[in-house]
Amino acid sequence: MKLEVKDLTKIFxxxxxxxxxxxxxxxxxxxxxxxxxxxxxTTTIRILMDVFKSNSGTxxxxxxxxCPREHQIGYLPEERGLYPKKxxxxxxxxxxxxxxxxxxxxxxxxxxxxxxMGVEEYENRKLETLxxxxxxxxxxxQTLLCDPDIIILDEPFSGLDPVxxxxxxxxxxxxxxxxxxxxxxxxxxxxxxxxCEEIAILNHxxxxxxxxxxxxxxxFGRDRxxxxxxxESPVELAERLEMGYADILEVEKIQKDRVIIRKNxxxxxxxxxxxxxxxxxxxxxxxxxxxxxxxxxxxxxxxEA
Amino acid sequence: xxxxxxxxxFELNNYFKNKSFVITTAVLAVLLAAVxxxxxxxxxxxxxxxxxxxxxxxxxxxxxxxxxEEIRDMNSLLTVFPAKWTEFADEKELKQAVETEEIExxxxxKDGYQVTYVVNNLSISDxxxxxxxxxxxxxxxxxxxxxxxxxPEEAANLENAAVTxxxxxxxxxxxxxxxxxxILIFVVYFLILFYGQMIATSVTTEKSNxxxxxxxxxxxxxxxxxxxxxxxAIAGIIQAAVILGSGFLSYHTFGEKWGxxxxxxxxxxxxxxxxxxxxxxxxxxxxAFIFGMLGAMVxxxxxxxxxxxxxxxxxVASFLVAIFGMSDSDGMLIKVAxxxxxxxxxxxxxxxxxxxxxxxxxxxxxxxLLLSCVVAGILAAKIFRFGTLHYGNPIKFKTALKxxxxx
Numbered sequence: 001m002k003l004e005v006k007d008l009t010k011i012f013x014x015x016x017x018x019x020x021x022x023x024x025x026x027x028x029x030x031x032x033x034x035x036x037x038x039x040x041x042t043t044t045i046r047i048l049m050d051v052f053k054s055n056s057g058t059x060x061x062x063x064x065x066x067c068p069r070e071h072q073i074g075y076l077p078e079e080r081g082l083y084p085k086k087x088x089x090x091x092x093x094x095x096x097x098x099x100x101x102x103x104x105x106x107x108x109x110x111x112x113x114x115x116x117m118g119v120e121e122y123e124n125r126k127l128e129t130l131x132x133x134x135x136x137x138x139x140x141x142q143t144l145l146c147d148p149d150i151i152i153l154d155e156p157f158s159g160l161d162p163v164x165x166x167x168x169x170x171x172x173x174x175x176x177x178x179x180x181x182x183x184x185x186x187x188x189x190x191x192x193x194x195x196c197e198e199i200a201i202l203n204h205x206x207x208x209x210x211x212x213x214x215x216x217x218x219x220f221g222r223d224r225x226x227x228x229x230x231x232e233s234p235v236e237l238a239e240r241l242e243m244g245y246a247d248i249l250e251v252e253k254i255q256k257d258r259v260i261i262r263k264n265x266x267x268x269x270x271x272x273x274x275x276x277x278x279x280x281x282x283x284x285x286x287x288x289x290x291x292x293x294x295x296x297x298x299x300x301x302x303x304e305a
Numbered sequence: 306x307x308x309x310x311x312x313x314x315f316e317l318n319n320y321f322k323n324k325s326f327v328i329t330t331a332v333l334a335v336l337l338a339a340v341x342x343x344x345x346x347x348x349x350x351x352x353x354x355x356x357x358x359x360x361x362x363x364x365x366x367x368x369x370x371x372x373x374e375e376i377r378d379m380n381s382l383l384t385v386f387p388a389k390w391t392e393f394a395d396e397k398e399l400k401q402a403v404e405t406e407e408i409e410x411x412x413x414x415k416d417g418y419q420v421t422y423v424v425n426n427l428s429i430s431d432x433x434x435x436x437x438x439x440x441x442x443x444x445x446x447x448x449x450x451x452x453x454x455x456x457p458e459e460a461a462n463l464e465n466a467a468v469t470x471x472x473x474x475x476x477x478x479x480x481x482x483x484x485x486x487x488i489l490i491f492v493v494y495f496l497i498l499f500y501g502q503m504i505a506t507s508v509t510t511e512k513s514n515x516x517x518x519x520x521x522x523x524x525x526x527x528x529x530x531x532x533x534x535x536x537x538a539i540a541g542i543i544q545a546a547v548i549l550g551s552g553f554l555s556y557h558t559f560g561e562k563w564g565x566x567x568x569x570x571x572x573x574x575x576x577x578x579x580x581x582x583x584x585x586x587x588x589x590x591x592x593a594f595i596f597g598m599l600g601a602m603v604x605x606x607x608x609x610x611x612x613x614x615x616x617x618x619x620x621v622a623s624f625l626v627a628i629f630g631m632s633d634s635d636g637m638l639i640k641v642a643x644x645x646x647x648x649x650x651x652x653x654x655x656x657x658x659x660x661x662x663x664x665x666x667x668x669x670x671x672x673x674l675l676l677s678c679v680v681a682g683i684l685a686a687k688i689f690r691f692g693t694l695h696y697g698n699p700i701k702f703k704t705a706l707k708x709x710x711x712x
Contacts, residue, residue: 068522073522094311098308100307
């Protein structure tokens, strides 16, 4: 299964919030939809779920127009909530039946997912009597209730403590292993790095980066090196490099314990190392730069930060 | 359809599992049935079973003190006003007897025209003095006729000559139909305002607890709004049917003792009943859809009353038009109101039950109401879909309408 989003635009009133965004994701993988607040993540997800209509663009599933109601989709919205006065099982059975399950199957699935989420003991309790974390787990149970093929999670980790986050991570991993198609948005880059093979970074309604996360990281690390010295602080080391090495590198960033440089030529890594050794710089570390997703995100979407 | 039925069942369950709904319905139904059955269980409660002796026993104890020569035939006077009379020679004694509650009240006749009414506490419903005044007048007329030469019996017969007027109604008996017309209009009034608010609250609650996004992505929004509105309508109809049904059933089973006293409430002609059911139902649905729509336009339950005030005012005005129209069921006001969908539910029912109306008028009015109901349903579904994900300040109706029209 392949879901493709092509040239999607959305205008609210006179404000265009999505400017022709495109990305795709396939079964058995997870796409991390990243962006700052107001970048357009939730709008994109709501268009995918047919909550909003796009002004232009197409969404295709295996090459055919995608209609979410024709498929089993597990959706966890950003603005989420259930019926506080109803019991947990009562509302999950109702939602299961709304999505096409018969009453018996809906009951079975409710039990199965409440158990998987570790909240089966609360099935006959009113939702409002549960802690926020457990309510969140009930929400996730409703998302997966119909064993959906496509799972769309908008900020799924918000409000979860580390233990509950781990349960959710395990569940998402299982779903990916079962060849489900997963899209999720998050501000927490570490979670995205854990699951997602592909990312799409949205900034001001545009996709500023899309692709395989490992490729992106490799691309970002290319021409960049990390240095640290035993004798000099990162600031002193950076000054030395800016003064004496401008012909072969430029200092890009000074961090707490290291300096990140960009090579002027792809092949002058050895030349840089040779000169440093010749000048008897006491190197603590010299190696390829591996950016974190956070670094990539800040660089791509942190224009106003 | 399957989704609609699921929503309908779920929403109906919400009503039926609501304790206040069940208790109110049961209590009112039992109370109404009890009021109707009680005369059967307690004979004589309505007065028809009491024997002559009992009636005499139940008469009020009254005192009289005559201080004038004008009342020559005391017995005739006291026969005109039936009570257990005690005569007092002295006004003081009479007052004492009233004070000690030996007698209920007493009359002191100073002359043929001046009477003092002696009573301990004068209640606002006390009519004894007026009754005695009338009796005295009647006595005086009889005495005058006797003086003119008639015998006392002839004078009494002339005074009490029974004239019987039997109405032969070729059209409708408005006076008789007034009772059930009023009650049935009031039932719709209660249903629309009470359940309208409930429907609006039900829609808004799903927005305020943020369940709406999960719902609109799981189910067609038309199924949601129609399921909610129809569930409210069915719950209201069931409640009204149980309460009124218990009244009808009790009256038809145990109503004999009432001697037709409540026929004006429970003997409704089938034609009138069918018209009522159609117009009440359509009117109820029209307002229910509007209340549902208004519920979708606000995000907080506390905003509902504000947003629903205009439609509530329109319905209250329509109710008042109906009530005023009942006194002139063929007047211009009720005729015009019977063709306006917001008022026709009550107005046309009044015309059918109490006035004269042509079949084409009923059909035209019914058609217009049905059409309005369909339009309101479609509009409600569209505005519901538009309004569901708009949180924050209430949406203006104009904005919602503009959006629905795609401008």
